Amino acid sequence: MEGFSIFIVDDHQLFIEGLTALLKANNYTVTGFANSGSALFKVLEQQQPHLLLMDIGMKEMDGVEVSALVKKQYPAIKILIISMHAKRVYLEKLIEAGVEGYLLKSADDEELKLAIRCIAEGSTYFSPQVSDSIFQNMVTRNREPDVMLTPREKGIIKLLAEGMNTKEIADNLNISINTVESHRKNVLLKTGLKNVAHLIKWAFENGHL
Amino acid sequence: MKQLLVLILCPLLLLAVKPCHAQTDLYTDSIQRFLQSPVPDTGKLYLFTRLAQLPDCPADTLLKYEKLFYDYAVKHKLQAAVPEALYHIGLAHFKNTGLSEAADFFYRSAQLWEKSGDKPLELSRAYELLAAIYKTTDRYKDALQYYRQAYRLKSTLNNEQALISTYNGMGNVFRLLNQSDSAIIYLKKSLALARQAKNTLYIAQVTNNLGNIYWQLEQFNEAHNWYATALASFEELGSQHNIREASFNLGMIAYKQKNYQQAINYFTQSLDVTEEGAPLEHLEWIHQHLGACYAALHQYQKAYEHFDAYDTIKDSLFSLNTQKAIADVREKYETEKKEQALKVEKERTQNLSELNQKSRLLIYLLIFIAILIAFLGFFMVRDSRKKRLIANQLAEIKQKENEQLVREQALKANIAMLEGQEAERQRISMELHDRLGGTLASLKFMLQSLYGKDASVNAHSQKIDMLLQDALKDVRGISHNMSVGILHKYGLVEAIQDLKETVETAGNTQVIVSMQGASHLAKHKAEEVYYIIRELLTNAVKHAKATEIYIQCYAEEEILLLTVEDNGVGFDAGLRAKGIGLTNIEARAHKIHAQMDIESSPGNGASFFFRIPFV
Numbered sequence: 001m002e003g004f005s006i007f008i009v010d011d012h013q014l015f016i017e018g019l020t021a022l023l024k025a026n027n028y029t030v031t032g033f034a035n036s037g038s039a040l041f042k043v044l045e046q047q048q049p050h051l052l053l054m055d056i057g058m059k060e061m062d063g064v065e066v067s068a069l070v071k072k073q074y075p076a077i078k079i080l081i082i083s084m085h086a087k088r089v090y091l092e093k094l095i096e097a098g099v100e101g102y103l104l105k106s107a108d109d110e111e112l113k114l115a116i117r118c119i120a121e122g123s124t125y126f127s128p129q130v131s132d133s134i135f136q137n138m139v140t141r142n143r144e145p146d147v148m149l150t151p152r153e154k155g156i157i158k159l160l161a162e163g164m165n166t167k168e169i170a171d172n173l174n175i176s177i178n179t180v181e182s183h184r185k186n187v188l189l190k191t192g193l194k195n196v197a198h199l200i201k202w203a204f205e206n207g208h209l
Numbered sequence: 210m211k212q213l214l215v216l217i218l219c220p221l222l223l224l225a226v227k228p229c230h231a232q233t234d235l236y237t238d239s240i241q242r243f244l245q246s247p248v249p250d251t252g253k254l255y256l257f258t259r260l261a262q263l264p265d266c267p268a269d270t271l272l273k274y275e276k277l278f279y280d281y282a283v284k285h286k287l288q289a290a291v292p293e294a295l296y297h298i299g300l301a302h303f304k305n306t307g308l309s310e311a312a313d314f315f316y317r318s319a320q321l322w323e324k325s326g327d328k329p330l331e332l333s334r335a336y337e338l339l340a341a342i343y344k345t346t347d348r349y350k351d352a353l354q355y356y357r358q359a360y361r362l363k364s365t366l367n368n369e370q371a372l373i374s375t376y377n378g379m380g381n382v383f384r385l386l387n388q389s390d391s392a393i394i395y396l397k398k399s400l401a402l403a404r405q406a407k408n409t410l411y412i413a414q415v416t417n418n419l420g421n422i423y424w425q426l427e428q429f430n431e432a433h434n435w436y437a438t439a440l441a442s443f444e445e446l447g448s449q450h451n452i453r454e455a456s457f458n459l460g461m462i463a464y465k466q467k468n469y470q471q472a473i474n475y476f477t478q479s480l481d482v483t484e485e486g487a488p489l490e491h492l493e494w495i496h497q498h499l500g501a502c503y504a505a506l507h508q509y510q511k512a513y514e515h516f517d518a519y520d521t522i523k524d525s526l527f528s529l530n531t532q533k534a535i536a537d538v539r540e541k542y543e544t545e546k547k548e549q550a551l552k553v554e555k556e557r558t559q560n561l562s563e564l565n566q567k568s569r570l571l572i573y574l575l576i577f578i579a580i581l582i583a584f585l586g587f588f589m590v591r592d593s594r595k596k597r598l599i600a601n602q603l604a605e606i607k608q609k610e611n612e613q614l615v616r617e618q619a620l621k622a623n624i625a626m627l628e629g630q631e632a633e634r635q636r637i638s639m640e641l642h643d644r645l646g647g648t649l650a651s652l653k654f655m656l657q658s659l660y661g662k663d664a665s666v667n668a669h670s671q672k673i674d675m676l677l678q679d680a681l682k683d684v685r686g687i688s689h690n691m692s693v694g695i696l697h698k699y700g701l702v703e704a705i706q707d708l709k710e711t712v713e714t715a716g717n718t719q720v721i722v723s724m725q726g727a728s729h730l731a732k733h734k735a736e737e738v739y740y741i742i743r744e745l746l747t748n749a750v751k752h753a754k755a756t757e758i759y760i761q762c763y764a765e766e767e768i769l770l771l772t773v774e775d776n777g778v779g780f781d782a783g784l785r786a787k788g789i790g791l792t793n794i795e796a797r798a799h800k801i802h803a804q805m806d807i808e809s810s811p812g813n814g815a816s817f818f819f820r821i822p823f824v
Contacts, residue, residue: 012643018651018658025658057643062698084646084685088710089695089703105650106681108674109657137710148721150759150774152816175816179808182818186772189763190723 004120007049008033009040009066010082011058015105019053019082022109028116037061037069048074051119054099056083056090064090068097078119082107088133091126101125147190147206154208156183161200161209262297272301292321292328296335308342308540309547315339316551329366333359333375340378344385346541353382373402373411377418384422392422413442417455424458433462453482457495469502476502493522623796631740635693646684653677693739701727701735705760708743712758718750719757726764727771729823737797738771738821744794745773745817753777753815764823771803771819782809 006028008016016033023030031049034040037060040052052070056063067079080101081094091102100119103112104127115125149157152173159169166184170177184196193199203209262271279294281287299314315335322332340355356379363371376399383392396419403411417439423432440455460475476499483491500515653674660670696704702724709720730738742760749755755777763770791807794817798805802822809815 010647012647012651015647015651015654018654022654022658025662055647057639062694064698082650084642084650084681086685087695087707089699089707093699104681104685105646106653106678106685108678109654109660112654133710133714148723148759150721150761150772151757151776152774152814174810174813175808178806179816179818182770182772182806183816185765186761186763186770189765189770190725190761 003029004051005029005031005049006051006053006116007031007040007043008053009035009037009058009063010053010055011035012055015055022112026109026113037066040066040070041073044070044074044077048077050078051116052077052079054079054081056081056085064093064097067094067099071098080115080119080125082112086127086130086133088137091130091134102130103127104129149187149203149208153183153187154203156180157187157199157203158209160184160196161203262300268301268304271304272298275301288325289327292318292325293331295321296331299335299338303338303342306540308345309544312339312342312544313547313551315342329362330368330371333362333371336362337374337378340382342544344378344382346544347385349382349386353379353386356382369402370406370408373399373406373408373415375399376402377411377415380415380422381418384418384425387425389422389426393419396422409442409445410448413439413446413448413451413455416442417451417458420455420458424462429462429465433459436462449482449484450487453479453484453487453491456482457491460495460498464498464502467505469505473499473502473506489522489525493519496522617799620796620799623792624800627740627793627796631693641684646681649677649680649684653681693736696736696739701730701739704739705742708739708746709760712746712750716750717756720746720760721757722760724760724762726769727762729764730769730821731823734801734821734823737801738769738819741771741794741797741819742773744797745775748791749773749775749777749815753779755814767823769819769821769823771817771821773817774814776814779809779811779813779815781811782807782815 006023008019008030010016010019010033013035016035020030020033031047032043034043036058052067054063054067058066061069063081063083067081070077070079075098078101079099080103081099082103082105083090084105086104094102101115101124103115103125107115107127111127115127118125155173156169159172164172166177166180170180173180187199188194188196191199191202193202200209275294275297279291279298282290282294295314295318299311299318302308302311302314315338319332319335319339322328322335336355336359340352340359343349343352343355356375360372360375360379363375376395380392380394380396380399383389383395386392396415400412400415400419403415416435420432420435420439423429423435426432436455436458440452440459443451443455456475456479460472460479463469463472463475476495480492480495480499483495496515496519500512500519503509503512503515656666656670656673656677659666661667666673693704695707705722705724705727709722712718712720727735727738746758749758753775755775757776759772759774761770761772795805798819798821804820806818807815808818
């Protein structure tokens with residue numbers, strides 16, 4: 001890829017050398033490397049590469065912060081994250097910052113080349129291992145009701161609906177009165193309801209009974 | 210009542226008895242008879258007592274009666290009658306010339322009257338009698354003292370008549386002290402009062418005493434006049450021994466004035482009235498002087514007769530005089546001894562009373578001290594008991610505090626250990642994750658860069674890649690420990706979310722999270738809460754084999770309510786020995802002042818409730 005300069009940001013020197021070797025072996029132009037965010041910004045003042053291969057786990061500023069800053073100051077520079085982490089939170093933050101791709105360090109050279117090519121062509125590349133977790137999370141979040149009840153809470157509401165008092169419920173469920181009280185309070189708090197009568201009505205209407 | 214009756218009856222009876230008071234035998238017999246009756250009648254007793262006090266009553270009878278009266282008065286506690294009885298007993302002794310006994314009783318009566326202070330006249334009489342006794346025993350100064358006391362008492366009574374005897378007594382004492390001027394003044398005072406009262410007895414006595422003074426002063430004419438007056442009064446009274454004395458004195462004056470015939474007349478008069486039992490000295494003197502008178506008148510026959518009589522009497526008198534002198538000395542000695550004894554007794558009683566008072570004071574003091582000690586003791590005991598109680602309570606509190614301290618220390622140690630552990634874990638996972646992961650990744654990239662260049666490497670490239678992939682995956686598996694970085698960067702809610710994802714990614718456990726209000730928790734508290742939840746998740750997955758874990762947070766005013774429930778195997782919350790996991794959780798909860806409740810029973814899952822104050 002002629003004229004497409006790549007710059008590596010990682011605090012792990014050995015990794016930089018390995019990666020550089022691989023990239024050079026595949027005819028990529030590696031213009032340099034930086035071990036920290038601050039070192040990177042010094043270089044960026046002189047020259048702006050087309051692509052930054054960025055690690056997340058760095059001392060001082062982590063890759064998420066550095067990426068956000070780079071994108072803010074040099075929006076033209078594309079960023080591909082190469083990290084050990086597959087954390088949704090980081091991914092979300094990085095997407096928010098505007099990075100173009102995300103690879104795990106466990107990725108093989110083929111995937112690396114694919115990711116660089118995608119980005120160089122103006123597209124994005126997110127490792128499926130990472131993007132899957134995002135989708136998974138989004139799916140479960142959507143699946144979860146606004147107010148979730150634990151099995152224990154459901155049991156207690158059921159017994160309340162049967163007209164039992166706290167002590168009877170405690171005896172029935174073989175738990176302490178304190179526990180029943182705590183659960184009841186939790187349920188009222190999470191539903192925002194004032195009393196048990198409202199709670200029973202609400203539970204009935206929402207199919208918990 | 211009885212006393213009152215007696216008081217009313219007595220004057221009447223006295224009046225009835227009075228006409229026959231001269232008949233000594235009559236009432237002496239009555240008294241004798243009365244004395245023999247076993248139970249004396251009070252009224253009669255009083256009456257006879259009064260009778261016995263009449264001048265004609267024999268001293269013995271008086272003594273018997275007064276003694277009876279005294280016993281009666283003492284027995285019935287007739288306080289007023291006791292000194293009176295004593296006085297009359299003294300009087301009886303006085304009459305019997307038992308001077309020392311008399312003085313003793315007078316003292317006693319005087320003491321009682323002094324004490325009661327309601328019988329000044331009686332008291333002054335007692336004083337006068339004591340004075341008379343002193344006078345008789347030649348202790349004139351003492352006698353004068355008592356007369357003066359009597360005088361002082363009597364002068365408060367507005368009864369001049371009472372002073373007759375006092376003035377008379379004082380005059381006599383002054384005479385005996387050779388203070389004639391004073392003697393004359395007092396005797397004349399007495400005489401004036403006696404004349405005023407027409408008291409012949411006193412007129413006679415006082416004038417006789419005046420005669421005695423002038424006799425002493427050798428003013429014989431003056432003496433003669435007074436003696437003559439006394440004689441006339443004595444004659445009026447029919448008092449034989451006084452007539453005897455007075456006429457003898459007149460005879461002596463006449464003799465001194467060499468008026469022998471007149472002297473003979475007086476001496477003869479005196480001799481005529483000299484009764485049986487009269488002092489022999491008197492006869493001796495009369496006979497001696499009659500002899501001298503007749504000799505002077507040259508009537509030798511008569512002179513001889515009288516000298517002869519004088520000789521006879523003188524001989525018998527010699528022995529009598531000796532005896533009398535001895536008796537006198539003995540009497541004086543006895544009186545003195547009695548007085549000494551009395552004085553000693555008085556001092557003794559005084560000492561005793563002082564001693565009593567002292568001992569009483571001492572006793573009071575002792576009682577007071579005893580009470581004080583009792584009080585102090587009571588308070589001290591109460592105090593010490595209180596102190597002991599307080600000390601016990603303090604000790605208990607201290608022990609509790611110590612226990613609390615030990616527990617807190619243990620918790621702190623636990624927390625410190627946890628933090629150390631956590632830091633170490635983080636460091637190791639960081640090393641593993643970033644360093645080792647990076648190294649593995651770089652190794653992989655390097656190898657991949659070699660593929661195609663070296664045939665020998667190519668042969669194994671696929672195998673090497675697989676091994677490296679596995680190694681990298683394993684290293685990444687450590688990454689759940691890395692959530693703490695997320696906690697610090699993105700807060701508790703994201704960190705818990707990350708934990709959930711990590712747990713869910715790792716296995717079959719579903720974690721349902723509902724975090725409301727947790728973002729308001731202070732950073733240091735949030736960290737503890739994060740570790741608590743992570744520990745609970747680990748326990749639920751590893752030990753309880755839970756498939757569902759519910760994590761809920763709700764804010765209730767100042768409190769964050771955290772509930773973590775699982776559907777695992779559960780445990781006996783009552784019996785559970787605190788596993789290291791639970792101990793750590795408790796330590797962390799304690800650190801952020803959170804209240805922790807655990808509900809679990811075998812097969813029933815477990816619920817953990819935390820009440821975490823925001824502040």
